[in-house]
Structure formats: C-alpha cells, structure tokens
Amino acid sequence: MARLELDHVDVWLGGQHILRDLSLTVEEGECLALLGPSGCGKTTTLRTVAGFVRPNSGEVRIGGQSIGRTPPNKRNVGIVFQDYALFPHMTVGQNVAYGLEMRRTPSGDIAGRVRDALALVRLEDYADRYPAQLSGGQKQRVALARATVIRPDILLLDEPLGALDRKLRDTMQVELKQLQRSLGITTIIVTHDQEEALSLSDRIAVMFEGRLTALGTPENLYEGPPSVKVMEFLGASNTLEGTVERDGETTAVACADGIHLPVAWSDAAAGETVRLGIRPEHIALEADAGAHTVPCTIDEVVYKGAAVDVFVNGPASMRFHVNTVPARLHDASLSRGDTVHLSLPARHLIKLSEHEGAHP
C-alpha cells in the first residue's frame, strides 16, 4: 500500500507521442479509474507504472521512491490483465502461489496464504483445477487472488470487467469494489467503460490523446464536467449554445427564438457565447408551458423498462434527449407527436469549455 505519483511523464513509442506531460497522484488506498477512449494512452500509463514501459522523461514514484529504472519484477505491483493471463499449465493454486514462490516466501507460509487469497474470492475449492476448467468470472477472481496475494503496493486492473457478460459484470462490480476496499490497496482501474469507472472508483482521471483532461470524483465529473468531450464521454448529454445575458445578480443564457435559460453560474461576461450542457435525466417534461420552458415535439420514445428515453425536437432545430421514468409519460398521457415543454433547471445547466484544458 503506497501513494503513487506520476510526475510530468512523457512516453514515446514507435515514433508516437503516447503520453504527454502526464502528472497524476493516486493517494494511499485510493481507487482511481483511468478512463478514456481506446488509444488515449491509458494502457500505456498502466504499463509505465508496472515497469513494462520506460518513460522518456518524467518520474514515477511509489511511496515517494522513484522507480523509473526498477524492472517490473522488483516493483511489487499486482496486475490483473484484461484477458486474465492465467498460466494455463498451472493449477489455480499454482497460479496464485507463483508470485509468492518468486519472492522466496517460506513454503510453509505459501499454502496458507494461497488458501486465504482463494477464500477471499470464494474459490477455495478450486485450487486443483486448471484455468481452462473455469468460467470467465472464476478466471477473473483467480487473477485477482494471484495479483493481491503478493500484497502489492499498487494494484492495476486492465479493463477488469471487459470480458464478462452483462449480468456477471454487475455482480463482479460489487465484489471488486468490496475487495478493493477490504484490502485497502492503492488501485488503478483502466477502462473505456464510463459505467465501470463511475461505479468502481473513488476518483476518475479522464484521458484524451495522451493527456489528462479531467480529474475528479465520479459525481463531480458526471454532474459538472469541465468540457464537452468529458461530458459526452461520461454519459448521455445535451449541449446547446447561447449568449450570456446579465441582469444584476442573475445570469441567463439566451438561446434561439427568445428562449432564456437562467443558470446558476456567473463567471461570464454579458454577450459572451457559451456552450451549455445538461444530462438527459435532469430535464423535466411538462405538459404545460411555464416560465423558461422550451416548447418541443416528441419525436421518438424508447422504452427501457425502468427508464424511458424521449427524443424531442425544439425550436431552431434544437434536439434534446430526455431520460425519465415511464410513469411520467403515462401520467401526463404523452406520446409521439405530442407537444411538451422542457424545464431545464438552472443548477443542472453546466458551462462547458470547448477545448480540453491541460488540467481540470
């Protein structure tokens, strides 16, 4: 267990600038998700921490110690690979024992620690099986046991739930979170799945094109993303453009056709063009017009069971995605083609920056 620091790390691979001046600190015991599209450098970041990639410049520190030149086998970093990378010619027990044997743990201790590690992932009866005889979920739990039994300073998880089917993902998500918390290991989860990042981590670092573009708690980043890209990457979103209007203490944004939307922020000058963002679930559908509502026509209704996605067309070719509960449509007896009025609460209208800042 230790604090992990990446300090102005640059990595070039095959003539390409993969990591650009990446600085990031993961606190002791924290679980950080590295989120970004494929090719954004998140896997390279993981491989840099693990020691498979050497940074061209910058420093990596574990527990304050610079480990730039330390080979992977001397770093005490546990990794769960995307495809689990279980040794096919070894039993589950031998797989878990491997790291302990490499560390010259006394053989008397190995058996007990392997048993404990397997018990922690509820696979104590599977020690004599081979990986090929396990299901996907079981393989992943073995990989977790193998990576954690060595009591690593840092635990790295590469797309941990990527290879599992939907139902298994949901159960493993809860299990993984509980395991990480009970072990208290400093953890990095690399993922391209925003849901995985939101549900598993204490903080999320969003990466685009080798740069860290946003950093914050899942709630802060989801509810108040700094930029259009981050907002869109973290979930469904609506964005609209308008001009800032100020009237004493109140700030509003004028969008097309006399629509004035009051906002909760005030750090913009009157007349400035801004981009606003709002999550689909924060927009309310009203049957009747009210102050600052936007009149729209329902274009499409997509029923999702617990929720329903409503796509509406507004004035000046505006289009909104609204997420609500089916009862809401039902009670107001709204369906395709009907006119609705959207209410966009001021505190949910986020001011977004167009370009990606180097830092949040």
Added chain:
Amino acid sequence: MSEGSLTRITVTLVAWLAIAFMVFPVILTAVVSLNASFFIEFPPKALSLQWYENIGAIHRIGEATLVSLTVAVASAAVACLLGLGAALAIARHPLPGKPVVTAFLLSPITVPMVAIGIALVQFFIAIGAAFTWWSLVVGHIVLVIAYPVRTLVAALTLSDTSLEDAARSLGASRWRAFRTVTLPQLKPGLVSGFLFAFLISFDNYPISVFLVRGDLTTMPIEVFNYISNNFDPTPAAFSTVYIVVVSVLIALAEWRYRIMSLSIPR
C-alpha cells in the same frame, strides 16, 4: 437426388480416393514385405517373415542406421535450439527486414536439395571438414531448421505475451519468466519441430549423398544401394519397420502435445 447431395457425394468420393492413394503404397510395402516369394508379386501366394530376417543383409545397415539416428537427433536438437532463438526474434521483436529473415530461414524447403548438397560439399571441402559426422550434422541442420522455426513461430504466435508480463509483475526475472511460463507454452512447438526435423534428417538422401564418403554412410544411402543391386523385398521389410516406428512416434506426440495444430497452417 438434389444437386447439393450430389456435390457432397462427389467430394466424399474424391476425398476417399485421395486417402486411398496416399495409404496404398504403405499397405503395398507391408504386404510385399510379408510375401514369401523372392519376386515382388501381388497378391502374395504365401506369407513369411524371411525378409525381416534378411534386413541384416543390407550392407552395413546397423552402422548406417546408427549414423542416421545420431545425425538426426543432433541436427534436430541444434535446429530446435537455433530455431527457438530465430522464432523468438521473428515472433516477439520488432526485427528490421523480418520477412527477408523469415524467408531465408524457410528457404531450404524451397531450394532444390541437390543444389544445397553441392553447395554444402564445396563449402566443407573448402574449410577442410568434408565427409565427417560433424559436417553431416551441420548440413542436416541447414536442411531441417525451417521446420522448428515454423512450428515455434506458430506456437509463439498462439501463446499469449501477457503471460510473460504477468510472470514478470509477480516477481519473476526475464529468464525465470521465460523458463517457467513461456517455455511450457512452446512445448508442442518444440516437440513437433524436433520430430519433423528428426524425420526429415533421418531419411534424407539427396543431401547426404554429397556429404558421405568412405566409412561414413547413412541408412537411406545403404537402402538405396541395396535396391540398386538386389531385387528381393528386404528393403520393403525394412521400410515397414520404419513406417510403424515413425507412425507410433507421431501418434504419441499428437496424443500428448497436439502437434498437428501447429504444423497444419490455418
């Protein structure tokens, strides 16, 4: 009868004919070897094991088989070792001119063996090492190295690089990770590469014929000499023994290591 089932019957028939075409000479050899008659005749009138007893009549057959055996084992072993290095470079490292290196290593399969034989004998004469057991081994390494390279590249391509990374992250040094994790994955590739190299070397005639002289001789050369001077089915008896031993070897390797998956391109 529909067109589809007609096609299927035709394909099945052709497939069986092809198999029969391949198996028939083997069966014929066995039948002839068991024939009591001096002359090759089919079907045999009476059965006997006399040609098996006569195998010893092939000039220096024991000695020659021993040379073939030791040369085949030595050249296959060295070819596997060198092939492993080459395969690792080809499959795992960003090697400049990789297609050229690969093509070069596989070229003994495509270059006429007579050409290789002539080149080798001139080379060995030039360095003063011609017509020795060692030169025969080196010549056969050139001949057989393509096989382990091929099966090992296939095995390395199938094996997962993240396994070695996993071993390294768990505390294994580079060499330890290779030995305990990668090498076991390569076992089928090594076994099939060795077996192919061994078999290709063991019954090679066109290259060996240039490299032997005087006391040094190999099994295929002596068998061929015997056939040139005699008409009896003794070589058929020898071949039958050979076919049975090789078939058992391959069946064992396949049963234990599933080597066919590596040698048949997919």
